[in-house]
Amino acid sequence: MAFSLAVSPCPNDTFIFHALVHGLIPGAPHVDLTFADVDVTNTAAEKGAYDLVKVSFAALPWLLGQYQLLPCGGALGRGCGPLVLAREDRDLTGATVAVPGDRTTAYLLFRLWSADRPPAKVEVVPFDRIMPGVADGTYDAGLVIHEARFTYPRFGLTALADLGEWWEKDTGLPIPLGAILAKRGVVDPAEAAEWIRTSVSMAWADPDASREFVLAHAQEMEPEVVRQHIGLYVNEFSLDLGDEGYAAADALLGRAAAAGITPAVTLR
Template identity: 35%
Template structure:
């Protein structure tokens, strides 16, 4: 059976799926096909149920829960760190609502976290591809930018200042919970048996990379967008860790709280029962 696995062309996702792509583990007769695309495009494709397995933003899950279940592995969580709003010069966070902010997509968890931080959906923003946000801020096309992925480690090299780290804000607000950003989902129409088997294979792939870090990082460097190996390794460690192997109770609690807070502010529709496979 062919299984399309759609994910971002980033070093952390490449690290997670290294063992599958290089046949380092038993894939139990399944043929896995990589599909690479930015996270906002993947969110939109998930609305249509395009791929059997896909990375999505946790923000997008309520919109696709009729078609997909969350896999118990593959989480990207910011544990006292996460997406940041950056600018050329420091300014008071109370001024954020009056600034034009570049964002990487309206279904991203970073965008929902920013809405929660501002306690509003009404602010001035412009959707820009995530890898063009830092240049847009530097060139003065926007006042500030909401950065995700490797930009969280490279923005200082570009001469930018952090206005707020939303992962740190969430950690303090929730007294120690990680900020749920991304997860892997699997289509329900595959059936329970296939869903469970694929879940086990994907979990084994993540565990293999963590146990064979050097070779997996070397592979992931191809997707690290000009980062040094040291920075790429640090970034991968931020988003591929024990919570990625399994959400655990702490991760599940974080997702429930994140979505409930958003629902209370009418930022998302009703939250379905969250099923983990």
């Protein structure tokens, strides 16, 4: 038996799933791995393309008919939220803002944050083109995630807003960014959760074991940025969402439903 798995090539995902995809977990099945940006997996999961898949929490209202949310392996945390960047301090009235996907958690947070602000024009842009596009004037501002928190000054950009900081101050909760889903009727969710938790624990126990795999897919990130990335996004919520993790996801999707942005959804 084999299962298909789709995650991003980002260091947090390759670090978490190294042991599972390399057959190092006794009793776990063979995994056919696909790397894809989260905006791609959000769309592919709506078509049921993968058995296990990393998606945005913001996409869950369209996916939970086919999939079940797993309590581990995802990306939640504090101090790790999306940033709104520009070349200089400015407001966003009439601005063109590059965003990494229309069903990403980053964009959902942006919509909630900007609800009472003058409207901006939004354009969906591949993540790796956002900062260069803002720097060269193609876009007035950009919404960025992941390692961009560490690298945006290199592009001469300034942070207009930290949406994670805004969210945490407003709710007191961590930011629910990425979720792992298991296809209903195909993958036993309890078994899958156990495989993933074991994979996380093995990664923490021996970080050097996954280093070559992580760096090979880190999209030209230098080792120090990779280390910071893993340290920020792989945390206690990677092992277990717990009550606080579920509360964060409920708060995000509850607010989105109340604002008419997403359908209402029950996570558990």
